[in-house]
Amino acid sequence: xxxxxxxxxxxxxxxxxxxxxxxxxxxxAIYARKNKTTSNxxxxxxxxxxxxxxxxxxxxxxxxxxxxxxxxxxxKGIDMVIVxxxxxxxxxxxxxxxxxxxxxEKLGLLLExxx
RNA sequence: CGAGUAGGUCGGGCAGUCGCGUGCGUCUAUGCCGAAAGGUGACGUAUGAGGAAAGUCCGAGCUCCAUAGGGCAAGGAUAACGGGUAACGCCCGCCGAAGGCGACUUCAGGAAAAGUGCAACAGAGAUAUACCGCCUCGAAAGCUAUUGCUUUGGUGUCAAGUUGAUGAAUUGUCGCUUGCUUUUUUCAAACCCGGCGAAAGCCUGCUUUCGCCGGAAGAGGAGGAGCAGCGACAAACAUGAGGCUUGUCGCUUUAGCGGCAAGUUGAUAAAUUGUCGCUUGCUCCGACGAGGUAAGGGUGGAAACGUGAGGUAAGAGCUCACGGGUGAGCAGGGAACUGUCUCAUCCUGCAAACUCUAUCCGGAGCAACACCGUAUAGGAGGACAUCAAGGCUGGCCCGGCUGUCCUCGGGUAGGUGGCUAAAGCGCCGUGGCAACACGUCGCGUAGAUAGAUGACUGUCCAAGACAGAACUCGGCUUACAGACCUGCUCGCAAC
RNA sequence: GCGCUGUUAGCUCAGCUGGAUAGAGCGUGUGGCUACGGACCACAAGGUCGGGGAUUCGAAUUCUCCACAGCGCG
Numbered sequence: 013x014x015x016x017x018x019x020x021x022x023x024x025x026x027x028x029x030x031x032x033x034x035x036x037x038x039x040x041a042i043y044a045r046k047n048k049t050t051s052n053x054x055x056x057x058x059x060x061x062x063x064x065x066x067x068x069x070x071x072x073x074x075x076x077x078x079x080x081x082x083x084x085x086x087x088k089g090i091d092m093v094i095v096x097x098x099x100x101x102x103x104x105x106x107x108x109x110x111x112x113x114x115x116x117e118k119l120g121l122l123l124e125x126x127x
Numbered sequence: 128c129g130a131g132u133a134g135g136u137c138g139g140g141c142a143g144u145c146g147c148g149u150g151c152g153u154c155u156a157u158g159c160c161g162a163a164a165g166g167u168g169a170c171g172u173a174u175g176a177g178g179a180a181a182g183u184c185c186g187a188g189c190u191c192c193a194u195a196g197g198g199c200a201a202g203g204a205u206a207a208c209g210g211g212u213a214a215c216g217c218c219c220g221c222c223g224a225a226g227g228c229g230a231c232u233u234c235a236g237g238a239a240a241a242g243u244g245c246a247a248c249a250g251a252g253a254u255a256u257a258c259c260g261c262c263u264c265g266a267a268a269g270c271u272a273u274u275g276c277u278u279u280g281g282u283g284u285c286a287a288g289u290u291g292a293u294g295a296a297u298u299g300u301c302g303c304u305u306g307c308u309u310u311u312u313u314c315a316a317a318c319c320c321g322g323c324g325a326a327a328g329c330c331u332g333c334u335u336u337c338g339c340c341g342g343a344a345g346a347g348g349a350g351g352a353g354c355a356g357c358g359a360c361a362a363a364c365a366u367g368a369g370g371c372u373u374g375u376c377g378c379u380u381u382a383g384c385g386g387c388a389a390g391u392u393g394a395u396a397a398a399u400u401g402u403c404g405c406u407u408g409c410u411c412c413g414a415c416g417a418g419g420u421a422a423g424g425g426u427g428g429a430a431a432c433g434u435g436a437g438g439u440a441a442g443a444g445c446u447c448a449c450g451g452g453u454g455a456g457c458a459g460g461g462a463a464c465u466g467u468c469u470c471a472u473c474c475u476g477c478a479a480a481c482u483c484u485a486u487c488c489g490g491a492g493c494a495a496c497a498c499c500g501u502a503u504a505g506g507a508g509g510a511c512a513u514c515a516a517g518g519c520u521g522g523c524c525c526g527g528c529u530g531u532c533c534u535c536g537g538g539u540a541g542g543u544g545g546c547u548a549a550a551g552c553g554c555c556g557u558g559g560c561a562a563c564a565c566g567u568c569g570c571g572u573a574g575a576u577a578g579a580u581g582a583c584u585g586u587c588c589a590a591g592a593c594a595g596a597a598c599u600c601g602g603c604u605u606a607c608a609g610a611c612c613u614g615c616u617c618g619c620a621a622c
Numbered sequence: 623g624c625g626c627u628g629u630u631a632g633c634u635c636a637g638c639u640g641g642a643u644a645g646a647g648c649g650u651g652u653g654g655c656u657a658c659g660g661a662c663c664a665c666a667a668g669g670u671c672g673g674g675g676a677u678u679c680g681a682a683u684u685c686u687c688c689a690c691a692g693c694g695c696g
């Protein structure tokens with residue numbers, strides 16, 4: 013993930029929840045906001061409601077992978093928090109990838125595809 | 128072959144592409160970010176979650192705080208005995224108890240004879256009782272010529288409580304076998320008697336012990352018949368009711384059986400009143416007090432150890448025989464413990480009730496702790512300024528604070544260390560029943576800090592369960608698809 | 623990392639220093655009352671006392687191992 017760093021401070025998360033645009037599906041929830049730099053920042057949240065430690069780890073890794081593979085198709089200069097919901101523990105990797113693309117498209121974060 | 132029991136090993140494999148953490152090496156990235164400490168890239172190479180990483184139930188290392196050293200109290204933990212270990216509440220062996228045909232499994236398994244407490248209901252009585260009963264002594268009443276024998280309690284328009292339409296009593300069927308009666312048969316411990324045989328002892332014909340046979344006695348157990356009781360179901364009862372308990376009368380060979388009042392409101396249900404009987408208390412009258420006893424008395428988890436005999440006024444481990452428990456001695460064993468021994472005997476259970484005995488425990492935790500440490504705020508000391516102006520304190524004046532620079536110490540955000548070589552793992556050998564210890568050789572194997580293992584494709588099979596390191600070890604507990612190996616036990620079959 | 627509390631009827635709570643049929647209020651059902659409904663009166667149903675094991679004659683209560691829920695400190 014060359015052009016991306018992770019969000020670490022609690023303040024950044026708070027700001028996104030409060031002021032970011034959101035989009036929700038049964039599997040994921042995404043909060044996003046433009047920043048003024050040329051790189052993206054991403055934060056992944058998986059709460060204890062989702063499952064025990066190994067389940068949470070698996071969900072987080074799948075979300076990371078789904079973002080990494082599709083990184084080039086995102087716009088630049090975005091802060092984004094991806095929250096895993098309870099269903100995310102049950103579905104496959106492909107489902108998560110599909111949901112991620114669907115939600116980001118709704119928010120208008122994807123680059124226009126040249127037809 | 129089947130069933131079981133104890134222990135151990137493994138916990139998807141292989142290949143390819145992309146991606147992540149860490150170590151090492153190379154590269155003018157000698158660049159960039161930051162005030163500093165420090166952080167940051169590309170390529171190559173090596174390596175990268177568990178048997179429980181979990182729960183946090185114990186024990187240690189390590190770090191800081193407290194503490195001269197030791198003891199007592201409080202609080203907590205552990206609990207047969209011996210050993211292992213750095214230590215433990217863990218492990219091994221062994222003893223005892225319980226369960227299992229057995230291999231084997233389970234046990235908070237010290238003290239109830241130091242003391243306190245608890246044991247509902249039922250029951251006369253619950254750790255000691257005296258209600259009934261039995262017996263003695265005296266008293267009174269009645270009968271009798273006397274010795275003597277019999278009896279020693281009733282009563283009330285008093286008060287309170289109690290079951291029944293949620294179906295009583297009755298009848299029928301089935302079941303239980305709780306109590307009692309009777310009868311017959313059978314089994315039967317110890318004690319007692321007789322006979323035969325054997326052994327031992329001496330006083331040489333007796334004693335003791337053991338075995339066999341028979342007799343007597345017959346606690347107790349089993350069976351049959353009957354009576355009562357209890358439970359279930361059904362019938363009948365609304366044209367309807369009593370039961371339990373107690374008393375009295377009658378009948379019967381026994382257990383036992385039978386008889387002994389009536390209404391109101393209301394459709395029903397609910398409800399109210401009355402009556403009868405019983406128990407306890409109270410009132411009145413009257414002709415009974417003192418003591419002994421723990422055999423018997425339907426209960427209960429448990430009733431002064433059980434059975435029999437003697438003994439006694441009646442009785443009692445009061446005495447004796449047999450059998451059990453506990454304590455002390457003796458013998459065996461390293462100890463718990465064991466015993467055809469001796470003596471004593473205060474003989475219910477509960478200590479996961481208080482308590483007593485023995486042993487152990489200072490507290491907190493890697494977000495510990497150490498180092499570096501900016502701006503701002505703030506502490507201590509020193510130097511300069513305090514001419515002037517402003518602000519605060521103050522009614523006013525004086526005084527103090529508020530300024531700049533330097534030094535010192537603490538220390539927030541942040542960063543680095545702590546951080547992985549450790550009471551380490553594996554093979555073999557020696558000692559030991561074992562846990563384990565010692566020795567040789569080899570390996571030495573994650574270290575993040577918003578927290579690294581994922582995705583896709585192919586292939587094989589038994590089709591992949593429980594589950595993710597966060598300072599580190601030793602245990603325990605809990606979760607877990609399956610696969611494999613070893614020892615042992617029981618049953619069946621064949622040789 | 624270190625600690626604490628709770629779980630009882632559909633809901634909210636008693637009972638916890640062992641003693642047998644586990645209670646109360648609200649709610650639910652049935653009947654009465656009323657022309658009808660509410661209120662009121664009476665009755666009833668509804669409980670693996672979070673789960674397993676142990677101690678005891680006897681466990682909701684004591685001990686222990688789990689599960690779930692909630693809270694605190696750094």
